[in-house]
Amino acid sequence: MKQLFQQIVLPGVIFQSVLIGGAYATGREIVEYGGQYGSGGLWSLVAIGLGFSATTAVCYEFARVTRCYDYRSLVRELIGPLWPLFDLLYVTMVIVVIAVVSAASGAIGEQVLGLPYAVGVTLIVVIVAAINAAGRNTIERFKSVGSVLLYLGYALFAGTVVVATRANIGQALSGALDPADSPGIGALLGVGLLYAGYNLASLPGTLFVLDRQTARWQAVTAGILTGVLSTIPFLLTYLAVLGFYPDPAVLEAQVPWLVMLERAGGGWLVGLFAIVVMWTLVETSVGMIHAITDRISANLREVGRPELTGRQAGTITVGVLIAAALLSRMGIIALVAQGYSMLAYGFLLLFAAPLLTYGVWRIARAPSSTAADA
Numbered sequence: 304m305k306q307l308f309q310q311i312v313l314p315g316v317i318f319q320s321v322l323i324g325g326a327y328a329t330g331r332e333i334v335e336y337g338g339q340y341g342s343g344g345l346w347s348l349v350a351i352g353l354g355f356s357a358t359t360a361v362c363y364e365f366a367r368v369t370r371c372y373d374y375r376s377l378v379r380e381l382i383g384p385l386w387p388l389f390d391l392l393y394v395t396m397v398i399v400v401i402a403v404v405s406a407a408s409g410a411i412g413e414q415v416l417g418l419p420y421a422v423g424v425t426l427i428v429v430i431v432a433a434i435n436a437a438g439r440n441t442i443e444r445f446k447s448v449g450s451v452l453l454y455l456g457y458a459l460f461a462g463t464v465v466v467a468t469r470a471n472i473g474q475a476l477s478g479a480l481d482p483a484d485s486p487g488i489g490a491l492l493g494v495g496l497l498y499a500g501y502n503l504a505s506l507p508g509t510l511f512v513l514d515r516q517t518a519r520w521q522a523v524t525a526g527i528l529t530g531v532l533s534t535i536p537f538l539l540t541y542l543a544v545l546g547f548y549p550d551p552a553v554l555e556a557q558v559p560w561l562v563m564l565e566r567a568g569g570g571w572l573v574g575l576f577a578i579v580v581m582w583t584l585v586e587t588s589v590g591m592i593h594a595i596t597d598r599i600s601a602n603l604r605e606v607g608r609p610e611l612t613g614r615q616a617g618t619i620t621v622g623v624l625i626a627a628a629l630l631s632r633m634g635i636i637a638l639v640a641q642g643y644s645m646l647a648y649g650f651l652l653l654f655a656a657p658l659l660t661y662g663v664w665r666i667a668r669a670p671s672s673t674a675a676d677a
Contacts, residue, residue, distance in 0.1 A: 310521045313443070313512050314363060315529035319536075320450040321508040321590030326498075327457070327536045328583040329407045330544065330559035336498040337537065338544035339554055341481040343491050348541060350495025352534040358499065358655055360526025362506055365662045366513045367522050368669040374507035375598040380665075381657050390598075392649045396504040397591040399646065401627035404584040407558050409628075415561075415577035423581065428624045431588045435596060436617035439511060442593055449586050454536070456579040460564060460572065461539035467567040468546025475545040482549070501647035502533075503654050508590030511597055518672040588627075592620045 327333055336351075337344030362377075371377035374393065378386045405424065412423040434445055465472060474480055486494070509529075516522050543563055547553040556562045560580075564572050596619055600610035611619070 306515070309512070309515045310517075311525045311528060313447070313515075314359075314509050314525045315532045316450045317443075317446050317512055317590065318359065318505050318509045318529045319532045320446040320453070320586045321505040322502055322533055323450075323453055323536070323583045323586055326502050326505075326533070327540050328404055328580055328587075329557070330540055330563065331403075331407075331557060332498070333537055333540040334544055334554055334559055336494055337541050338548065338559075340485060340491060340494075341545070341548055342476050342478040343481060343485050343488075344541055344545075345476075346488050346491035347495035347498065348534065348538060350492040351499050351537055352530055354496050354499030354530075355502070355533045356527050356530025358503060358526075358658065359506065359509075359529040360523045361658055361662055361666065363513055363516065363526050363529075364519055364522035364666050365658060366510055367516050367519075368666055370514075372510050372514045373597040373601040374510060374594055375601055377507075377510060378654070381662060382653060385653065389653045392646065392653060393504060393507060394595065396501070396646045396650070397595065397623060398627045398630060400504060400591065401584070401588050401624065402630035404580070404587055405624075405628050408581045408584045411558060411561060411577045411580050415573055424624075424628050427581065427584050427588070428621055430585050431592065431624060432617040432620040434585075434589050435593055435620045436613035438613065442589060443512065446586065446590065449582065453579060453583060453586065456575065457536055457539060460560060460576060460579075461543045463572060464543040464546050464563050464567045465539075468543075471548065472542055472545045475548045480548055496651070497644060497647045498537075500651040500655060501644070503650040504591070504646075506654075507594035507598075510594070519666075520671075588620075588624060592623050595619065595623070 330338075337347040340347065365381070366372060366377055369377065369380045371380055375386065375390065378389045382389065405427075408427065409420040409423055412418040413420055434441060513522075516525065540560075544553060544559060547563060547566070553559050553562050558580075560576060561573065564576055593616075596611055596616040599619070603610055
């Protein structure tokens with residue numbers, strides 16, 4: 304049972320835990336890629352679900368076939384000499400995503416908990432550095448438990464808002480509130496694919512747990528489950544946003560979740576949300592930065608040098624978090640609207656396109672199971 308969990312469920316848990324910070328922690332991302340379109344956001348949702356499931360299933364199987372469990376090795380197999388471009392793209396995306404969540408965590412910590420920005424950021428830096436320094440087993444346990452708690456937290460937030468605003472949600476889903484200049488279905492599907500595209504940055508943080516998969520059915524099943532686990536939070540947040548659609552106070556807010564919860568009841572829920580958002584920064588930062596340290600260790604092994612020590616991994620973690628904290632001063636709306644969209648095209652071009660073409664061809668030529676599964 305434990306082995307089956309590690310092969311099928313754990314990849315989705317890890318992916319979702321990395322995804323949360325840049326994908327739906329603040330609600331700003333869901334407004335940008337779905338909520339602002341009213342009922343049309345359902346088409347974006349369809350593209351997101353299919354995009355996540357297809358890409359993760361193929362990526363998991365490609366990693367199994369090539370035995371590449373860090374992103375440098377996998378990308379070298381996928382795009383050959385162009386791999387340094389992905390390296391640059393990934394590190395940039397890591398800093399931007401963490402900057403978005405840092406901005407939200409800092410603002411909410413100050414506004415709701417009365418916690419000075421510097422104190423909040425310092426506390427998170429220490430926690431993330433300690434977890435990454437502790438190594439793989441600690442990261443797996445932390446993310447398994449943390450992901451369940453975060454999932455329950457966002458389900459509670461969405462449930463509270465949906466119950467309080469269900470009448471408006473029904474009207475919005477009917478299309479009665481859609482703007483006259485709503486985009487067509489093709490454009491909305493494209494928006495969904497862009498969302499899935501920039502969130503491919505979560506995949507490198509998942510690779511280190513794929514080495515337990517020994518058969519194609521495991522990789523494909525895990526990929527489909529990953530897609531489902533990653534799309535449900537978008538759906539819940541999207542419905543919550545429609546509860547207030549088209550109120551600009553929500554659609555234009557830096558942290559729409561905070562506005563929605565205050566209007567739906569506030570009180571202890573707002574305080575809990577502040578804690579949850581700060582925790583998403585820890586979850587996302589741990590996964591993304593671990594992918595970077597794993598990639599560096601793989602390179603060191605390749606040249607015959609020892610892997611990173613826990614202290615070295617912790618030092619790199621601190622450096623990335625400080626860079627992200629400085630970038631976070633740009634503001635959430637600008638980072639999501641501009642930074643995410645530009646980087647999404649890069650991930651679609653350098654990762655998704657070759658994975659779904661050359662990657663599928665490589666998979667088709669490989670055996671469907673390994674000797675360990677025989």
